[in-house]
Amino acid sequence: MSITSEDLSLAQNLVAGFQARGAARVEAAILQPADTLLDLYGEDIRARAYTTADPLRGEQMLRPDFTVPVVQMHMQASAMPARYTYVGPVFRRQEMDETRAHEYLQAGYEVFDTDRAAADAEVLAAIIDALGPAAGAVVIGDLGVLMSAVQALPTSDARKNALSRHLWRPKRFETLLARFCGDSNMSASHAALLSPDWQPSEAEQIGKRQLSEIEARRKRLLEDRDTPSLPPETAQRFEDLLKISGRPHAALKDLRALGAKMPGLDQALDRFRARLDAFEAAGIDLSALAFDASHGRDSMEYYDGFVFSVFGKNADRFAAPLATGGRYDALTTALGGGQDIPAVGGVVRPSDLREALSHD
């Protein structure tokens, strides 16, 4: 499954199409500093990317995607709005599914624009257009809805932050939420530590983490112990929220109905509504779209708003999507040292697209 010359010429056509929409073509180095990628994606990236050791430049990774180098490039030029397109091989270790390619082409389209709804629509329209007759089912999601629901919970910032941090790890998220609803208590395994007459351990204090950090954590645990539990129905509400799926406007109606019982969703749902309007304005056929509230939750913690996957027309339900994408405002904020730079993008896999087209 190596990259063929047909894949390459199809990829060039895709890029030409994105350029016709006003995108500037950019190139990125194949070797990327591992530090930045590890900082953004965590240790999990090591299981997915190839790492090389360079005695002068330190640890390098074969680029697992273009997003980070493209964002960095944008930071240097930094004119808004901006559109970029690129094409080239990316490299992924495939330890879970060995049948998947470990070196394949990606052709992408990224938009940096403060009008979020219009930019979301522009990217989705560009990707669907690029897939042409191969484009089938489109699944969309919105992690912003989930985040808003967490931020609106009547609880401490510490608890909200813990939940937000684990939005992409469903199992941990559910455990935490159940605990915050009074299901179990963190203080059970910390009885001695939390007792008023606690004295620091006499064990030797080794390593970089200091006693003061343990005392600070103790203080937080005490605060957490005194934080009232969330209403018991909260966990069920999240479960209901994550199950919402269907045609976009029907799903929006379900979300609004749930919003009556779950405060804090209004603004996120207004944005969702504005995005659907932008889709229609961009000529996207809403009847081809299916919303799934949990879509994007099992991907790398990267996308934090609108997310989408476009499947092949005749693909079976287990097939990998031909194209994926989404909004990654938090990533640009992290890479830009706190600057707010709204960004959304999508990538097509030309080899899969060529195969899908050849089956028609």
Added chain:
Amino acid sequence: MIKLGVPSKGRLMEKTFEWFAERGVQLSRAGRDREYAGTVSGAKGVELVFLSAGEIPRELAAGRIHLGVTGSDLVQEKIVNWQARVEALAHMGFGHADLILAVPDFWEDVVRIEDLDAVSADFRARHGHRLRIATKYHRLVREYLRDQGVANYQLVDSQGATEGTIKQETAEAIADITSTGETLRANHLRVLEDAVIHQSQACLFKSNQSEMTDQEAGDLKELLKTLGL
């Protein structure tokens, strides 16, 4: 010939020999101590291949040996998609060791794996880098931590004296094999209550990657029958 890979020395070799002998197959190392040749009686068409326990997974995965005795931890760490490449025929009941996570004993706030997760976020904010876990079991530890939803950590490689890395400040926690825990205590470390990553023991593995003639397939079937498998 059916190639059976066995550990080339020490207790693991002796225990392997005992296990086979109890089932009617005598294995022995022929000649002088330095010679790595063996004899098999009680089964026909079987040849012994002496290897270090750490090499046996690689040889099984490559199909260069048909059967091999080694620790389940080594197989799961060293063979990508191990279930597809080898099959565990028998848990042999010796060579027990747990792969565990340990932290400094004075970290009284870190008792369970979820504490490590909570602390790792704070540690990163305070020290500017992710909490480091020293280990040589990268795959097992990473998969375990992903399952548990722990994110803000980094693995650092340690091929020996892992218990010392925390005092040297090259790591904040360790993941290592322990059978008694004495070394941990001597190094002021404590095992997390619920963080047993893998319970390892010696197993007899069969390679799914090796080609066999009809004769070899017949001999293997006979051998497994003799062993009661």
